[in-house]
Amino acid sequence: MKERRPVSARSPAQALFRRLIVINGLVFTVGTLVLAVSPATVSAPVLLTEIPVLTIGLALMLSANAVLLRRSLAPLVALTALMQRVDLLRSRDRLAESGNGDLTDVVATFNAMLDRLEAERSTAAAHALAAQEGERQRIARELHDEIGQSLTVVLLGLKRAVDLAPEELREELHNIQETVRGSLDEVRQVARRLRPGMLEDLGLIASLNALAADFGEMSDAHVTRRLESHLPELGEEAELVVYRIAQEGLTNVARHARATKVELSLCRQPDGVVLKIADNGRGGPMTEGTGVRGMRERALLIGARLTITSPPGGGTTVRLAIPVRPERN
Template sequence: SEVVGVIGLCHLEEGRTFGSDEVALLSRFAALASIALDNARLYTSAQRELAERKQVEDALRKAHDELELRVEQRTAELSKANTILREQIAERRRVEMALRESEEHYRALFNQAREMQDNLRKLSREVLRVQEEERKRISWELHDEVGQALTAINVGLEMIKKEIATDRENLKKRIVDLQNLVEQTIDSVHRFSRELRPAILDDLGLFPALRWYTKSFAERTGIQVHLKASPAIEKLDGEQKTVVYRVVQESLTNVSKHAQADKVDIDIKKAKNGICLEIWDDGKAFRVCERTSLFKGRGGLGILGMQERVEFVGGKFAMESEPGKGTTIRVEIPFKTERG
């Protein structure tokens, strides 16, 4: 047994002692008091343990809440960092793709510039060759047609000088012949002049010039030419009109030389902000080389020259050729806007 306390008792009457019953009663009281004290001590100990346990639970709950908060904050930070990382990866991919596209674009531009340089070099040589051939042709025609005609006129005049006093009837016939020859010579000179630069283009406009040229082409070659043009073509400036005229001229020249065609349709329509020219022939087709704009089998660099002319005035040039469907040249030229 454990001693939990001491109870001191004394009798009120001096010299008297407690009897056995009283001792038994007091012992019972002491045992009950001991139990009560022990229970009080246990209750106090339990209360203290409960308080300490509550403190521990509160501390654990607080630590748990702080941990949850830290986890949420860390999760948010990781999510934000992950989002930034994904954006950086996406941006890097976009930059890499842009760099690749830029590299491919500049490579294409470089190749295109090199092709254009080659084309311009070929065109330059071709222009010189064509100029020389044109000079030779004009020189030959002047020599053979105009030169021979003037020589014949000179001989005729010499004979007139000799016959002037003898044979008047024959003299009249020779003068008529010489007049006809002079007229033919004048026509030849006018034809050379018109082929070099038709005055009708400057004096009357594009449509009359095209009508005159297509009519003379049809009479000279036997190829049917149908011309249809919108009045809007006269809104083109002088340089653009010259380009349209030269494209038609070069196209018909190619048709007569290479196409073996019977018919040509020329249609000039008003587009949204300019004109659209289409030249179609029913002749034999040929292969159109892509990318280089050089055309094999028909017209060669003459067609490249047309393309250069059209692009020089801000236009677009295209050609289609398919067996059984003939060849179509399509040109778009914008009107020039006036700037204030």
């Protein structure tokens, strides 16, 4: 656990005010001492030959004051830049708290605020995603148990109708029967995508293989799979995150990439277990919609690092690095 810094008796505003007074006082004191011990004198009224000496002295004092103030206030520039770029879905973007003088308390307070906001967002996202998974499972059960069974009953009725119908109606009834059978298959596929029962029954690798097979059926792109079977234990939550991000990544390829080749890989690398979805599509600048932000929220839940690169004309690569605990001997 990170040690909390003791709260300063002075407020940051008071500390900054004191520092400015000290800097300015120091500069003017040094200037006065230099003027007192130097052979330079100032007449009354001021002579023209003394004006350059006064000008140079004033310039030196202002320059010294500017340099000291600039160094003292430098953390404010970095803090402003962090405020402008901070994104709670890209965590651990912090300022160093050492060497910032009286502004250290301001930096430490801002870093603590980011820690608190990230923790609160992570908790809220976990509840929202859990509710989403529960709703998906409910819809999947209703599709499978109610609509699926109803369509099965219709198929049985149509089969009986085909057997009893006159010859001139059989072909038309047979076409209707095939349409209903196709609808039943689609309902089952939707239910399977909503609730990855295979993930619980057969594991992550089998589920990713099935996901790639489904993608290959509904897309013209050729899918290359590189899925290592012997991987460290990730846990149920992390496996579900990997599956959902792979699902969303392949869906985005089918919708937007115009790709002919897709690589789906899950393997062990130095920075953990890495999931990668890479295509040879059009690439280019991306607008992060709800799908991509959902992927980032899921990655944040398990402490994983999600990166998406999409150079123009170079395809898109989604990379999820899941940290794993060192294996015990």
